[in-house]
Amino acid sequence: MNATKVSISTAVFLAVFKAGVGIWSGSLAVLSSAFDSLLDIISSTVNFYAIRLSMLPPDENHPYGHNKFEPLAAQIQSFIILFSGVYILYKAYMNFHSNVEIKAMGVNIAVMAVSICITASLVYFLKYAATILKSSVLYADSLHYKTDLLSGAGILVALVIIKFTGLYVIDSIVSAVIAVYIIVSALKLNFQVTRELLDETLPEEDMQIINSVLDRHKVEIVDVHKLRTRSAGSRKFIDMHLVLFHSLSLQDGNDIRKDIEKRIKAGIKDADVNIYIEPCDPEHCETCRVCGEQDGSEPEHADIKNK
Secondary structure (H helix, E strand, C coil): HHHHHHHHHHHHHHHHHHHHHHHHHHHHHHHHHHHHHHHHHHHHHHHHHHHHHCCCCCCCCCHHHHHCCHHHHHHHHHHHHHHHHHHHHHCCCCCCCCCCCCHHHHHHHHHHHHHHHHHHHHHHHHHHHHHCCCHHHHHHHHHHHHHHHHHHHHHHHHHHHHHCCCCCHHHHHHHHHHHHHHHHHHHHHHHHHHHHHHHCCHHHHHHHHHHHHCCCCCCEEEEHHHEEEEEEEEEEEEEEEEEECCCCHHHHHHHHHHHHHHHHHHHCCCCCEEEEEECCCCCCCHHHHHHCCCCCHHHCCCCCECC
């Protein structure tokens, strides 16, 4: 919550700061940067309410919680970023033909230098917060401001070149390049959060943690099936069915379940783990039938299978 408040406050300051100078000097690059900061205000505000809603506890209509408000907000943000890129590209094309001159180059350069320093600090802060909180919406916010940072650096270089060469067309060319970069970044972000909204399985590193925990109990486990994983915002949902040897007591099965849940949660932050215990029978494992018919000898245990 505090991270989004800092993001909104910074975006308001930068938008007003750059818009005033951009309108006064006639620099499309500075003005386009101000427009992007205006969209940052909208995006960060959406993120603020998305995080608030995602923190609501599960209810009757949302038994899995409200965590998907985060990727939904990130997707909305991707469309806002895309719109800003298309708009800047259009303005760059128009200014290229009208060959607009820029005044007070020194002021424009100073404005962009200050803006870059502030934005760089914000990007670091948001990226750190996103890593700690495992928040897709804060990651999207950091990506958005990283785009601003790179575009701001490009604008600063362009303004310095224009100051010494007088080639005002560079303003439009740099703006067009920045616009293309913004559009590509928006499409990448949209693809990423769409995968989350479509309940794609957890990344490979998380699956390795799950499998390593299950391997610790391979002596008691006959089979693992219906292993399903997905993420929603910072929450990660994992559920599975465990088939245990029928010779184990109910207490033993419950202890195994609790240990697996505990170890997965320790390895995967904000994990919601649900494990269903099933007894072994001939339908699941030939070993169990042999175990029941023989004279109490230790059966040869089956390998774990994720189905």
